[in-house]
Amino acid sequence: MNQVGQKSVKDKICMSLPAWTYQHAEFFELEKNSIFRRSWQVVCHVSDIPEPGDYFRFDFLDEPLVVLRDSQRAVRAFSNVCRHRAARLLDGEKDSMRGSCSDGLIRCPYHAWTYDLDGRLVSMPFEGTYEGFRKEDCRLPEIATDIWMGFIFVSLEPSTPKVSEIMAPYEDSLSPLRMGEMKALGRVALRPRAVNWKNIVDNYMDGLHISVAHTGLRGIAGRNYRLVAGEHVQHLRSQLQESGSVGWSERMYLRVLPERTDLPEERRRLWEYFLFWPNVAFDIYPDQVDFMQMLPISPGETLIREISYALPDESREMRLARYLNWRINRKVNAEDRDLVERVHHGMGSHDFTQGPFASNEVCLKMFADRVRGILPVANLAEQPAGSLADLMTPE
Ligand code: FES
Numbered sequence: 001m002n003q004v005g006q007k008s009v010k011d012k013i014c015m016s017l018p019a020w021t022y023q024h025a026e027f028f029e030l031e032k033n034s035i036f037r038r039s040w041q042v043v044c045h046v047s048d049i050p051e052p053g054d055y056f057r058f059d060f061l062d063e064p065l066v067v068l069r070d071s072q073r074a075v076r077a078f079s080n081v082c083r084h085r086a087a088r089l090l091d092g093e094k095d096s097m098r099g100s101c102s103d104g105l106i107r108c109p110y111h112a113w114t115y116d117l118d119g120r121l122v123s124m125p126f127e128g129t130y131e132g133f134r135k136e137d138c139r140l141p142e143i144a145t146d147i148w149m150g151f152i153f154v155s156l157e158p159s160t161p162k163v164s165e166i167m168a169p170y171e172d173s174l175s176p177l178r179m180g181e182m183k184a185l186g187r188v189a190l191r192p193r194a195v196n197w198k199n200i201v202d203n204y205m206d207g208l209h210i211s212v213a214h215t216g217l218r219g220i221a222g223r224n225y226r227l228v229a230g231e232h233v234q235h236l237r238s239q240l241q242e243s244g245s246v247g248w249s250e251r252m253y254l255r256v257l258p259e260r261t262d263l264p265e266e267r268r269r270l271w272e273y274f275l276f277w278p279n280v281a282f283d284i285y286p287d288q289v290d291f292m293q294m295l296p297i298s299p300g301e302t303l304i305r306e307i308s309y310a311l312p313d314e315s316r317e318m319r320l321a322r323y324l325n326w327r328i329n330r331k332v333n334a335e336d337r338d339l340v341e342r343v344h345h346g347m348g349s350h351d352f353t354q355g356p357f358a359s360n361e362v363c364l365k366m367f368a369d370r371v372r373g374i375l376p377v378a379n380l381a382e383q384p385a386g387s388l389a390d391l392m393t394p395e
């Protein structure tokens with residue numbers, strides 16, 4: 001038995017992850033390698049890169065990546081790092097991270113090594129002077145991709161089922177939304193948060209706080225909140241309905257939201273949420289869909305990457321419904337920001353180790369158990385002394 005097993009003073013499967021795992025530099029590195037490199041991360045939608053040569057840049061962990069449309073119109077992903085001196089190759093427009101290699105070539109801005117859209121090195125200045133080097137043997141490393149409902153995902157070391165496989169059971173239910181035909185509403189928003197990534201993910205799956213802390217949302221979504229835990233995806237949903245005191249934005253939203261007769265009736269007032277392990281959330285509304293991706297930056301820093309997509313519909317009612325949705329959720333985001341910062345602050349206390357889960361906190365429990373399954377050192381309620389690597393080495 002390794003030392004982690006011996007030192008586990010508690011085996012409380014109904015306890016939250018211990019606070020030290022939310023602020024420990026070495027644990028954070030373990031999460032990057034054992035959780036995030038193996039996960040599927042959303043980058044953009046197929047409609048963001050419609051033509052050959054169009055690309056979308058994505059920096060994940062320490063990896064500069066790029067998703068592009070090749071000359072056959074296939075979606076591909078590559079390392080965005082030149083094989084010569086490691087310069088980042090493609091930048092994309094400031095803010096949007098999108099761009100186009102309209103001549104079908106990726107040209108390094110440093111010394112002009114040039115790659116085609118299959119990632120092959122096709123030209124390099126002074127080719128004959130690199131003794132023993134054959135450009136024919138050189139190409140950009142390709143990254144695994146998956147497309148689910150038009151959204152493009154990548155994985156550095158794929159070892160879990162693809163999102164399209166995980167979501168196959170939901171396909172019939174979601175297909176009327178025609179997510180594959182959607183287009184971006186605006187640009188990716190980046191919202192830095194001075195908290196651990198798990199603080200934000202926990203809060204996203206936390207059903208108990210809706211009726212306490214979201215004074216606007218609870219008036220339309222608080223009563224019908226439902227959670228279903230899964231190993232790879234957590235599913236939350238609420239049939240919107242006015243209950244109790246309802247704020248102006250919420251009441252107006254329910255009033256102006258167009259009756260989408262192309263959707264089954266149960267979907268016309270449904271707010272549905274999916275959290276793909278470990279950090280990618282999709283918010284699915286009758287008027288739009290957005291993703292929210294909690295990118296780990298450091299133990300105490302997370303970047304929320306967020307953007308909405310919708311079917312083309314410029315009717316006054318739909319534009320107003322989208323605006324009101326944004327207004328409602330902007331308030332929810334501000335409330336959640338306060339909550340996660342409050343929790344992050346509290347987790348710094350020496351007097352707090354971990355707290356219990358209620359029997360209906362199924363998603364939070366599933367998530368914590370999965371982290372413990374991958375990194376058993378998280379079973380230790382107290383932060384261990386010394387290096388975590390020593391604890392995890394079998395004797
Ligand atoms: S670093 Fe790209 S060509 Fe030199």
Ligand SMILES: [Fe+2]
Binds near residue numbers: 203209210332
């Ligand atoms: Fe919340």
